[in-house]
Amino acid sequence: MSSLHWAVFAPFLLAIFVPTFYKRFRSIHTGWLILGLPILLFVYFLQFISITKGGNTFTASATWIPSLEIGIDFYVDGLGLLFALLITGIGSLVILYSIYYLSKEKEKLNQFYVYLLLFMGAMLGVVLSDNLIVLYMFWEFTSLSSFLLIGYWNDRDRSRYGAQKSLLITVLGGLGMFGGFIILSFMGGTFSIRELVAQSDTLINHPLFIPALLLVLLGAFTKSAQFPFHIWLPGAMEAPTPVSAYLHSATMVKAGIYLVARLSPVFAESGVWLWVVSVVGLVTLFWGSFTAVKQTDLKSLLAYSTVSQLGLIMSLLGLGAAALHYEDLDDNIYMAATVAAIFHLINHATFKGSLFMAAGIVDHETGTRDIRKLGGLMPFMPITFTITVIGGFSMAGLPPFNGFLSKEMFFTGMIHTLQLDIFNMETWGLLFPVVAWVASVFTFIYSMILVFKTFTGKAQLEKLEKKPHEAPIGMLISPVILVSLVIIFGFFPNLLSSTLIEPAVASIQPTLTSHDFHVHISFWHGWTTELWMTIGVVILGTLLTLTLTKWIPIYKVFPEKYTLNKVYDGILSLLDQWTNQLNKKVITGSIRSYLIYIFSFFFLILVYALFIKDAFHIDLTNLAPIGIYELVLVLAMVIGAISIIFAKSRLTSIIILGAVGYTVSLFFVLFRAPDLALTQLVIETISVALFLLCFYHLPKLASRSEERITFRLNNALVSIGVGIVVTLVALSAHSQKLFNPISDYYLENAYKEAGGKNVVNVILVDFRGMDTMFEIAVLGIAALGIFAMIRLRLTRRNKES
Amino acid sequence: MKNDLILQTVTKVVVFIILLFSVSIFFGGHYSPGGGFVGGLLTAAAIVLLLLAYDIKTVAKLIPVDYKLVVATGLLISTLTVAGAMFFDVPMMTHAYQYFDIPILGHTSLHTAVLFDLGVYLVVVGVTMTIIQTIGEDE
Numbered sequence: 001m002s003s004l005h006w007a008v009f010a011p012f013l014l015a016i017f018v019p020t021f022y023k024r025f026r027s028i029h030t031g032w033l034i035l036g037l038p039i040l041l042f043v044y045f046l047q048f049i050s051i052t053k054g055g056n057t058f059t060a061s062a063t064w065i066p067s068l069e070i071g072i073d074f075y076v077d078g079l080g081l082l083f084a085l086l087i088t089g090i091g092s093l094v095i096l097y098s099i100y101y102l103s104k105e106k107e108k109l110n111q112f113y114v115y116l117l118l119f120m121g122a123m124l125g126v127v128l129s130d131n132l133i134v135l136y137m138f139w140e141f142t143s144l145s146s147f148l149l150i151g152y153w154n155d156r157d158r159s160r161y162g163a164q165k166s167l168l169i170t171v172l173g174g175l176g177m178f179g180g181f182i183i184l185s186f187m188g189g190t191f192s193i194r195e196l197v198a199q200s201d202t203l204i205n206h207p208l209f210i211p212a213l214l215l216v217l218l219g220a221f222t223k224s225a226q227f228p229f230h231i232w233l234p235g236a237m238e239a240p241t242p243v244s245a246y247l248h249s250a251t252m253v254k255a256g257i258y259l260v261a262r263l264s265p266v267f268a269e270s271g272v273w274l275w276v277v278s279v280v281g282l283v284t285l286f287w288g289s290f291t292a293v294k295q296t297d298l299k300s301l302l303a304y305s306t307v308s309q310l311g312l313i314m315s316l317l318g319l320g321a322a323a324l325h326y327e328d329l330d331d332n333i334y335m336a337a338t339v340a341a342i343f344h345l346i347n348h349a350t351f352k353g354s355l356f357m358a359a360g361i362v363d364h365e366t367g368t369r370d371i372r373k374l375g376g377l378m379p380f381m382p383i384t385f386t387i388t389v390i391g392g393f394s395m396a397g398l399p400p401f402n403g404f405l406s407k408e409m410f411f412t413g414m415i416h417t418l419q420l421d422i423f424n425m426e427t428w429g430l431l432f433p434v435v436a437w438v439a440s441v442f443t444f445i446y447s448m449i450l451v452f453k454t455f456t457g458k459a460q461l462e463k464l465e466k467k468p469h470e471a472p473i474g475m476l477i478s479p480v481i482l483v484s485l486v487i488i489f490g491f492f493p494n495l496l497s498s499t500l501i502e503p504a505v506a507s508i509q510p511t512l513t514s515h516d517f518h519v520h521i522s523f524w525h526g527w528t529t530e531l532w533m534t535i536g537v538v539i540l541g542t543l544l545t546l547t548l549t550k551w552i553p554i555y556k557v558f559p560e561k562y563t564l565n566k567v568y569d570g571i572l573s574l575l576d577q578w579t580n581q582l583n584k585k586v587i588t589g590s591i592r593s594y595l596i597y598i599f600s601f602f603f604l605i606l607v608y609a610l611f612i613k614d615a616f617h618i619d620l621t622n623l624a625p626i627g628i629y630e631l632v633l634v635l636a637m638v639i640g641a642i643s644i645i646f647a648k649s650r651l652t653s654i655i656i657l658g659a660v661g662y663t664v665s666l667f668f669v670l671f672r673a674p675d676l677a678l679t680q681l682v683i684e685t686i687s688v689a690l691f692l693l694c695f696y697h698l699p700k701l702a703s704r705s706e707e708r709i710t711f712r713l714n715n716a717l718v719s720i721g722v723g724i725v726v727t728l729v730a731l732s733a734h735s736q737k738l739f740n741p742i743s744d745y746y747l748e749n750a751y752k753e754a755g756g757k758n759v760v761n762v763i764l765v766d767f768r769g770m771d772t773m774f775e776i777a778v779l780g781i782a783a784l785g786i787f788a789m790i791r792l793r794l795t796r797r798n799k800e801s
Numbered sequence: 802m803k804n805d806l807i808l809q810t811v812t813k814v815v816v817f818i819i820l821l822f823s824v825s826i827f828f829g830g831h832y833s834p835g836g837g838f839v840g841g842l843l844t845a846a847a848i849v850l851l852l853l854a855y856d857i858k859t860v861a862k863l864i865p866v867d868y869k870l871v872v873a874t875g876l877l878i879s880t881l882t883v884a885g886a887m888f889f890d891v892p893m894m895t896h897a898y899q900y901f902d903i904p905i906l907g908h909t910s911l912h913t914a915v916l917f918d919l920g921v922y923l924v925v926v927g928v929t930m931t932i933i934q935t936i937g938e939d940e
Contacts, residue, residue, distance in 0.1 A: 674834035675834045675835065675836065675839065678826075678834060678835070678839045679838055679839055679842070682839065682842040682843070682846065683842070686842075686929070690936075693936060754896065754898075754914070755831070755898040755910055755912055755914075756831035756832065756912075756914065757831065757832040757833070758830060758831055758832055758833055758834060758835070758836070760834075760836075761830045761831055761835070761836040761918075762831065762914075764836065764838075765830075765831075765836070765837070765896075765914045765917045765918050765921070766894075766896050766914050769883065769894045769896075769914075769917060770883070770893075770894055772879075772917075772921060773879050773880065773883055773917075773920075776875065776876060776879060776920065776921050776924040776925070777876060779872075779924055779925065779928040780872045780873075780875075780876055780924055780927070780928060782928065782932075783868075783869070783872055783927065783928040783931040783932055784869065784872075784931075786931070786932050786935055786936070787869065787931055787932075787935045790935050790936065790939045791935070
């Protein structure tokens with residue numbers, strides 16, 4: 001256990017004590033008591049910058065399941081550190097914000113902070129784990145804690161629905177990813193990510209490479225809300241706003257991004273990776289920004305905007321994979337895509353976090369998040385307005401904020417796809433910058449809607465539940481810090497480049513040397529194509545925003561019926577229906593149908609076995625001669641057995657059954673088994689007597705009138721089939737005796753060893769006496785069972801009467 | 802009320818014959834067909850004959866035995882026989898027999914397998930009678 005282990009597990013440990021804090025210190029908001037931990041962790045992780053800056057890494061391992069080679073191995077490199085700082089940094093701000101957002105009296109704070117700490121620890125574990133299994137464990141911890149946080153107000157229907165949806169989708173992806181991890185470790189023979197990265201050259205030729213790749217991507221796409229799995233994210237907006245700000249904008253949804261970045265060195269050689277990641281990213285980018293425009297709820301708008309921004313980062317990571325194919329170039333332009341992805345990742349965390357907090361403030365101070373009811377809030381909430389303007393403009397990609405820089409770098413990356421000449425990129429490459437540009441226009445529009453529809457125009461105070469006023473200072477601290485970062489990173493982007501971005505890019509593309517991308521991060525001026533594209537975005541975006549009411553009806557072209565949410569609901573209800581129908585069809589409750597299943601299966605499996613093993617043989621050499629007595633007895637039995645089926649009255653059936661039983665005992669006589677004959681005779685008498693007893697007690701109902709067994713073709717076929725197959729098996733078994741029976745031993749030794757002359761009895765009580773012992777136990781149980789059933793029924797009847 | 806005099810008189814004679822036969826079959830089990838199982842069934846048959854000739858209460862008074870206890874006793878005897886071998890440092894279920902000169906019976910072998918069979922006998926009697934009695938008393 002190193003200090004790193006303590007750091008990752010500290011949130012879990014603290015979570016144990018949160019309920020005690022909550023109960024013991026009721027006068028203090030529980031958030032204050034745990035705020036120290038993320039700050040401490042943030043400071044702790046800041047120390048690692050000096051390590052990763054020089055391209056070094058820090059590892060720490062602890063044993064967990066050594067026999068399976070699963071150890072809790074943590075690994076700090078540029079990428080892991082960047083995420084760890086985001087998680088702890090924004091975590092501190094979110095906890096500070098939640099202290100003012102959540103009421104001490106009304107909310108179940110003990111639960112809230114337990115879930116939040118669980119999430120924080122799990123997220124740290126995800127980004128720092130080197131072992132795939134440990135990563136998966138923490139990954140599912142994030143899904144679980146996110147589920148608990150979304151359903152925090154569990155008395156609301158929509159919270160429960162959103163929580164269930166997010167759990168189903170992320171766990172679906174998580175399980176797929178687990179499968180991918182297993183395949184990956186199977187291919188590489190190790191669970192360690194670093195060792196897999198080292199083997200990436202050989203892994204790509206493995207036949208299971210593509211399935212592993214797709215499964216891992218399924219996990220990443222569901223977690224990071226990529227198209228078409230993005231639908232859980234808007235549903236997750238039912239969570240308290242601090243949760244939305246933390247999980248669903250800055251950290252958890254970036255776990256998929258992290259995974260893609262982390263495993264890029266393993267998979268990125270493949271063209272499939274490049275295409276799937278970048279195309280899914282672009283589709284998500286476009287669809288998210290397109291859908292965000294029509295939202296009327298502030299948080300839904302931000303949710304779709306998050307979806308779109310995550311798609312942007314994802315597409316950049318996909319394009320960054322192309323860098324591996326152009327190692328010779330002096331100026332590796334595709335590297336710029338990865339740099340842009342990392343830079344935008346940081347920027348998005350800052351501005352989206354602040355925007356969510358601002359939306360939370362608006363909700364908190366006005367009582368609604370509906371854009372149609374809001375407007376003209378600027379005079380009431382000037383600070384929140386400033387925050388939103390800075391965050392919104394940064395999101396739209398306007399100078400001088402950091403969003404502008406990352407948007408320019410994004411355009412650079414997309415324009416460079418035109419020069420790609422691998423994986424058929426030259427034919428479809430043109431679509432990339434075009435889609436990216438159109439999506440940016442929509443991004444601009446919804447950012448403007450967010451800022452201006454909420455804060456400018458005419459105030460509709462009569463529609464609001466409360467009279468709006470500025471939030472308390474404590475609630476404003478966190479978003480103000482975040483927007484300050486937006487501005488600082490906008491003016492001094494190189495503050496981050498050498499400390500965080502370069503080490504992170506180096507860990508995404510470890511095969512490339514690090515001097516290639518110094519230039520791009522500082523190069524952000526000049527009259528380039530990208531700048532003209534941004535200017536185009538601003539002009540067209542402004543025009544479209546001003547004429548919004550004219551063209552907004554195009555969203556009506558796609559009716560609600562065909563949205564992906566309806567597809568999700570439809571799939572769920574279809575599954576429900578199908579399983580119900582299947583159950584109704586198969587689990588009929590009728591014993592007859594179950595018997596038909598059992599016997600049909602019995603028949604099929606035996607015929608299949610006979611056929612596949614070529615086991616059917618008839619050997620006529622070793623047969624005994626058939627005497628006249630056997631013939632007569634067999635005839636009697638066959639006639640008896642057949643007439644049971646066709647007997648009209650039950651009484652006849654019982655008597656014939658007795659006759660068959662007595663014939664069997666005659667057979668035992670004939671085959672020289674006197675003990676069996678004796679026993680069979682007595683037992684048959686008793687069982688016939690019991691049958692007659694049952695018969696006598698049958699209720700006298702009109703519906704139970706005596707009639708023949710009704711003929712059913714299924715039943716006839718099944719019973720004939722079973723009879724035939726058992727006969728075939730018996731014949732084959734008799735024809736293929738492999739060993740001499742051991743009965744000679746018994747015959748020789750019954751008197752010598754056991755002092756008895758009746759071999760059957762000697763076997764029963766001596767050689768194989770154990771069987772007898774348990775058989776008498778069975779008899780005893782049967783007797784007690786009958787006794788209990790009849791007596792219990794009597795007492796129940798007495799009680800009823 | 803019917804007069805069952807003939808049946809009852811015949812029963813009085815026959816029951817003892819059946820019982821003797823069942824005892825004979827039980828003890829002869831190791832050398833000739835028979836043994837605890839058939840012996841037990843025949844003893845039960847004798848009691849059933851009594852039940853047929855008289856009624857349940859009379860027979861219960863005649864043979865004041867709780868047959869569930871008989872089952873338990875039989876199981877206990879068998880299990881102890883099986884487990885008893887372990888006290889002599891041999892595997893379970895190892896039987897021992899020896900010839901003894903016994904007054905009246907003369908040169909006879911005594912065999913622990915008979916004890917085991919006695920357990921079987923008691924269980925079979927107990928089980929059969931429990932079932933028949935329970936069903937018979939049920940209304």
